[in-house]
Amino acid sequence: MPVRSPGGPRSTPTIRHVAEAANVSRATVSRAFGQPHLLSRETVELVQAVAARLGYVPNHTARALSTGRAGNIALVVPDITNPFFAALMRGAQAKARDAGFATFLGDSDETPELEDMLLAKLSAQVEGFILASSRLSRERILHHAQRRPFVLINRDVPKLPRLLIDTGPSYARAVEHLAGLGHRAIAYLAGPTLSWSNRQRHKASLEAARRLGLALTRIPTSRPSFEAGRAATDALLASGATAALAFDDVMAQGVMAGLAARGLSVPGDISLIGCDGVLATTTYPPLTSVTAHCTRAGEEAVDLLLDVLDGKAPRDRTLNLPTELVIRATTAAPASAASLGLPGIEPGSAAALPEPF
Amino acid sequence: MPVRSPGGPRSTPTIRHVAEAANVSRATVSRAFGQPHLLSRETVELVQAVAARLGYVPNHTARALSTGRAGNIALVVPDITNPFFAALMRGAQAKARDAGFATFLGDSDETPELEDMLLAKLSAQVEGFILASSRLSRERILHHAQRRPFVLINRDVPKLPRLLIDTGPSYARAVEHLAGLGHRAIAYLAGPTLSWSNRQRHKASLEAARRLGLALTRIPTSRPSFEAGRAATDALLASGATAALAFDDVMAQGVMAGLAARGLSVPGDISLIGCDGVLATTTYPPLTSVTAHCTRAGEEAVDLLLDVLDGKAPRDRTLNLPTELVIRATTAAPASAASLGLPGIEPGSAAALPEPF
DNA sequence: CTGAAAGCGCTTACAG
DNA sequence: CTGAAAGCGCTTACAG
Numbered sequence: 001m002p003v004r005s006p007g008g009p010r011s012t013p014t015i016r017h018v019a020e021a022a023n024v025s026r027a028t029v030s031r032a033f034g035q036p037h038l039l040s041r042e043t044v045e046l047v048q049a050v051a052a053r054l055g056y057v058p059n060h061t062a063r064a065l066s067t068g069r070a071g072n073i074a075l076v077v078p079d080i081t082n083p084f085f086a087a088l089m090r091g092a093q094a095k096a097r098d099a100g101f102a103t104f105l106g107d108s109d110e111t112p113e114l115e116d117m118l119l120a121k122l123s124a125q126v127e128g129f130i131l132a133s134s135r136l137s138r139e140r141i142l143h144h145a146q147r148r149p150f151v152l153i154n155r156d157v158p159k160l161p162r163l164l165i166d167t168g169p170s171y172a173r174a175v176e177h178l179a180g181l182g183h184r185a186i187a188y189l190a191g192p193t194l195s196w197s198n199r200q201r202h203k204a205s206l207e208a209a210r211r212l213g214l215a216l217t218r219i220p221t222s223r224p225s226f227e228a229g230r231a232a233t234d235a236l237l238a239s240g241a242t243a244a245l246a247f248d249d250v251m252a253q254g255v256m257a258g259l260a261a262r263g264l265s266v267p268g269d270i271s272l273i274g275c276d277g278v279l280a281t282t283t284y285p286p287l288t289s290v291t292a293h294c295t296r297a298g299e300e301a302v303d304l305l306l307d308v309l310d311g312k313a314p315r316d317r318t319l320n321l322p323t324e325l326v327i328r329a330t331t332a333a334p335a336s337a338a339s340l341g342l343p344g345i346e347p348g349s350a351a352a353l354p355e356p357f
Numbered sequence: 358m359p360v361r362s363p364g365g366p367r368s369t370p371t372i373r374h375v376a377e378a379a380n381v382s383r384a385t386v387s388r389a390f391g392q393p394h395l396l397s398r399e400t401v402e403l404v405q406a407v408a409a410r411l412g413y414v415p416n417h418t419a420r421a422l423s424t425g426r427a428g429n430i431a432l433v434v435p436d437i438t439n440p441f442f443a444a445l446m447r448g449a450q451a452k453a454r455d456a457g458f459a460t461f462l463g464d465s466d467e468t469p470e471l472e473d474m475l476l477a478k479l480s481a482q483v484e485g486f487i488l489a490s491s492r493l494s495r496e497r498i499l500h501h502a503q504r505r506p507f508v509l510i511n512r513d514v515p516k517l518p519r520l521l522i523d524t525g526p527s528y529a530r531a532v533e534h535l536a537g538l539g540h541r542a543i544a545y546l547a548g549p550t551l552s553w554s555n556r557q558r559h560k561a562s563l564e565a566a567r568r569l570g571l572a573l574t575r576i577p578t579s580r581p582s583f584e585a586g587r588a589a590t591d592a593l594l595a596s597g598a599t600a601a602l603a604f605d606d607v608m609a610q611g612v613m614a615g616l617a618a619r620g621l622s623v624p625g626d627i628s629l630i631g632c633d634g635v636l637a638t639t640t641y642p643p644l645t646s647v648t649a650h651c652t653r654a655g656e657e658a659v660d661l662l663l664d665v666l667d668g669k670a671p672r673d674r675t676l677n678l679p680t681e682l683v684i685r686a687t688t689a690a691p692a693s694a695a696s697l698g699l700p701g702i703e704p705g706s707a708a709a710l711p712e713p714f
Numbered sequence: 715c716t717g718a719a720a721g722c723g724c725t726t727a728c729a730g
Numbered sequence: 731c732t733g734a735a736a737g738c739g740c741t742t743a744c745a746g
Contacts (some may be wrong), residue, residue: 012504013721025733030725060423060481062723065738070418072482074463080450081443090437093464102479105432105462107450122459123431124417147369192739226639253639262643282583282610284617284641384715387741397715419739422722460735717736723738730732 002064005198013054022050026071033058053242064125074104074122076115077132078192082224082250083278083292088132088153091298099306110192110223112136119144131155133193145279151305153297154197161308163301163319167197167275168204170290173325174245174273175208175216177288179335183243183271186216187236189255191224191247198247205245217241222250229254234263236270242334243271249279249289256330267332277326285329292323369412370633379407384556390415402711412574421482431479433463433472434489435549439581439607440635441651445510446488448655456663458484467549467580469493476501484682488512492551508662508680510654511554518665520658520676524632525561527647530682531602531630532565532573534645540600542572542627544593546612547582549605555604562602574598578608586611590619593627598692600628606636606646613640613687624689642686649680 011297019026021256024047031038032047032216039047050056065068073324075092077085089105096103104122108115119129119136138157144150145160152162178186189206191198202218210218217239221228229251236255237243252274256266266272268287274280277291300319307313376383381404389404396404401574407413421427432449434442435533446462453460461479465472469492476648485506492500495514501507502517535543545562548555559575566573576594578585586608593601593612603609609631613623623629623642631637634648657676664670 016723026724027726028731029731029743030723031732034725038731045731057477057481059422059723061427062479062738063725064418065422065740066723066725079446080437081440083438083440083443086438086440086443090464093462094466097475099465102482104429105446105450105460106454107447109451115498118454120414121417124414124599125459136736161485218409255642257639257643271674282614284613286614313436373739382718383740384719384742385715387739388716396715400715416739419722420741422724422738423740423742425722645732718745720741720743722740725736725738727736729734 005138012059012156013056014059015056017054018047018051018056022047022056029305030058040170050069050312062066062126066167071100071304072102072104072126073128073130074106074118074126075130075132076106076108076118076122076134078108078110078115078135079224079329080107082248084171084248084250085096085132085293088298088301091295092130092302093298095299095302099302108135109293110135111241112140117272123147127309128299131307132301133185133195133197147354149305149308151299151301151308154195156196159316161304161313161315161317163297163321165197165292165294165297165321166321166322167290167292168200170323170325171201171245171275172208172321174290175205175212177325177327178243178245178273179212181243181271183214183241185217185239185241185243186242187217187239187241188218189219189229189232189236189246189251190221191246191251201245201247209224209246214339215241217222219244221247224248224251226250226254226257229259230258234257237262241270243331246272246274247277248273249287250282250286252289252330253279253283264331269335272335273325273331280326280328283330288328288331289326290323291326293321297321337348368417370413370598372413372575374411375404375408375413375651378411378463379404387415409411415576417492427482427484429459429461429483430485430487430659431461431475431483431491431677432465432487432570433475433491435465435467435472435492436581437464439605441605441607441633441649442489444635444651445655446656449487452656452659456659463706464651465492467492469497469551472561473497480504484666488656489658489660490552490554493551502550506665507660508658508665510658511552513553516673517602518661518670518672518674520654520661520678522554522649522651522654522678522680524647524649524680525557527680527682528561528602528632529560529565531645531647532562532569532571534682534684534688535600535602535628536569536571537628538600538628538688540571540598540691542574542598542600544576544596544598544601546586546589546601546603546608547594548575548608558602558604568613572598576601577603581608583607583611583614586665587615587618590615593617597629600688603629603631606631606633606640606644607688609644609646610636611646612638626692628688628691630682630688637683637685640687645685645688646683647680648683656677692706 014028015029018029036044093103106118126155130151134155219235221232274287274289280287280289372383372386375386389401393401450460463475472666487508491512576592631644631646637644637646
């Protein structure tokens with residue numbers, strides 16, 4: 001015998017109460033809510049009225065068990081606190097709500113183990129997952145994707161629908177931009193090793209640097225956070241680079257603080273470029289950054305998942321979201337070039353270089 | 358007849374499959390997972406082994422329907438994108454997860470209507486709600502709280518368990534701090550009219566200003582956002598205030614950008630104080646701000662909700678979380694006082710004033 | 715220590 | 731257009 005449902009002695013009205021009060025069958029009550037077109041107008045109105053009077057709301061859980069459709073999706077991200085994911089969640093949550101879905105939120109705290117656990121725990125309750133910037137191995141992702149439809153954001157696993165924010169070309173542009181200003185040695189402040197975006201950004205930067213004859217040093221960090229960015233400042237300075245590409249805006253902001261604490265200025269002493277465009281306009285000086293349209297990415301990911309659930313999208317559809325390098329106020333000619341009066345390459349000419357991709 | 362559950366022809370194994378394969382009853386399988394102490398060790402091991410082989414995972418939805426315990430909570434906030442709520446969610450989500458609960462996320466986009474809808478839609482699936490900075494009327498909150506246990510954050514509704522981040526005294530401190538620096542006219546950049554925190558902060562500032570003989574102008578804004586802060590810059594300048602208390606850090610950051618765009622400096626031209634302490638260390642210059650311990654607030658709210666669910670907490674328990682004014686680099690003597698060589702009141706003496714509460 | 719059976723609140727194929 | 735009945739996958743009081 002089940003425990004009495006919570007809510008005190010007089011519990012929530014159920015379909016049975018409405019049926020009795022309206023003198024119809026439970027099937028009719030159910031139809032009045034789910035498929036009113038199958039009923040006469042009078043019946044629908046009667047049932048609705050009685051239901052309203054009693055304060056009846058269909059029990060989502062019971063419906064989910066009966067239909068096999070949970071009406072929920074889950075969004076799993078490595079760090080809610082990162083404005084990139086916050087914006088993503090905002091877009092996703094709103095789209096899901098508009099489609100009648102409730103959204104579970106999972107924060108994996110950048111750890112694959114926690115992510116694995118969250119997926120296992122949530123899978124029974126959701127119709128599908130949106131997995132953003134997963135730190136999981138391909139095997140584990142495919143394992144979970146057997147159970148439920150998945151949409152991946154910024155993770156390139158063949159056979160799975162995915163939305164890729166295409167930052168590579170913009171990082172190449174960023175390198176060209178810096179080369180055009182006269183920089184010869186630049187640094188890449190790395191994101192998480194397990195991150196597809198990090199590999200994409202690093203690779204694109206490296207190829208562009210090689211092509212243009214620049215030196216590029218990779219500086220590892222513990223995590224894409226303000227603190228990690230600040231902590232990487234010494235390594236950046238030691239690298240001899242006159243400009244840095246950060247994995248994201250949050251990290252770039254940390255570097256700005258680290259530089260300021262050492263009495264150095266941006267872009268006077270070091271040029272700096274971030275990614276995502278969420279924070280970029282709020283820093284001082286405003287950060288030159290690769291804009292990633294994160295809110296839209298969240299919306300499109302939900303649309304894609306909904307299509308998959310409806311069988312309208314092939315299982316392996318890939319969506320590419322373009323990005324742009326937006327030049328603000330944190331990039332300038334290197335101090336040495338400026339003081340020596342070096343012209344550098346014209347910024348305009350960089351744009352004329354062949355596309356790296 | 359229900360629709361076949363999704364997942365293809367060979368669907369997820371159920372308790373029945375395990376029972377048949379292990380040659381025990383379904384009740385025994387259920388107990389092996391839920392109350393293994395009721396079974397012999399051998400039986401438990403047998404069932405577990407068979408379940409593992411079959412890849413069986415208990416169906417959360419079915420369990421929820423049967424026990425009346427959903428194993429879920431919901432967290433509803435006005436704006437996921439605001440770092441204050443992001444930090445709150447992070448703490449809450451982690452605590453809930455550790456207690457075995459999954460977390461629904463609702464973003465009300467600052468609108469009472471959406472908030473109302475979210476609560477109605479989620480209530481069937483959750484055991485309780487955490488409602489942060491609700492923009493809903495007291496009546497609507499009480500209405501929803503009849504259905505499910507609620508914990509309120511920053512909303513003072515008697516008879517409901519609530520966690521109040523006590524920023525009032527710190528805003529009074531902030532006014533004293535500005536008075537001590539020699540400011541005579543200050544501005545309060547208001548938060549949402551429907552926000553309890555906004556009323557608390559405004560009231561405390563007003564009382565302190567009155568007591569110290571300062572003029573305080575209230576400047577309305579559309580929303581606690583960076584953009585709204587930036588847009589309020591002209592009104593701030595027109596008010597003649599030499600210092601501003603912002604409703605939160607995000608808004609303060611917007612003001613900083615607005616000021617910078619007009620060639621004005623902080624704290625050179627205007628002193629500025631924010632609230633929450635999430636963004637404060639990341640701005641330049643670092644923002645003097647009231648620290649609100651938001652992650653801890655999220656954790657404590659979940660603890661409180663869990664206590665209520667266990668019947669361990671009285672329904673109207675109130676938790677007060679203290680805050681502190683942390684002085685960083687955005688407050689200084691007003692330009693006029695500095696140029697006139699006015700001493701102002703000593704900062705030290707302000708601390709010696711009687712507490713406003 | 716274990717099982718048979720009722721029940722959680724819905725939905726829907728089937729019959730009329 | 732409407733109802734009786736079976737079923738979704740669990741849990742648990744009751745009996746042994």
